Amino acid sequence: MxxxxxxxxxxxxxxxxxxxxxxxxxxxxxxxxxxxxxxxxxxxxxxxxxxxxVGAPIITALGRNEVCIENYKGILEYNDTYIKVLSKIGTIRIEGKHLNISYFTNDEMRITGLVSAITYITQKD
Structure with a gap:
């Protein structure tokens, strides 16, 4: 066998x-x-x-007419109704009317216009 x-x-x-x-x-x-x-x-x-x-974004809203974003990585999309910004924790979307980036540096930006929403879209692991 x-x-x-x-x-x-x-x-x-x-x-x-x-x-x-x-x-x-x-x-x-x-x-x-x-x-x-x-x-x-x-x-x-x-x-x-x-x-x-940690490098998380710091978002400061001054009323409905101004938003300051610190510690961002880049601008993904930009028009007068929404601005998408890349950060370490994901994407930040600012929505409104007549939006404008009044100034930006390597780590800070100021958005002006009539802001209606700030949305966080986190990255999935």
């Missing part, structure tokens, strides 16, 4: 890869959590808002 043995190499290889990649993902999540905790700790010690250190 002759026995045939199936190789378990491929199955073991797949299992090993799954374990390896899951460990890598776990380590990345731990590093991100540690980094956030570190940034929060630093911001608390310096008595600074954590948004500033």
């Amino acid at each position: 002759q026995h045939k043995f199936k190789s378990m190499h491929e199955k073991n290889k797949q299992t090993s890869n799954k374990e390896l990649y899951s460990n890598i993902n776990k380590n990345k999540k731990k590093e991100e959590a540690a980094r956030k905790t570190f940034l929060e700790t630093v911001s608390e010690q310096l008595k600074l808002p954590s948004d500033i250190l």
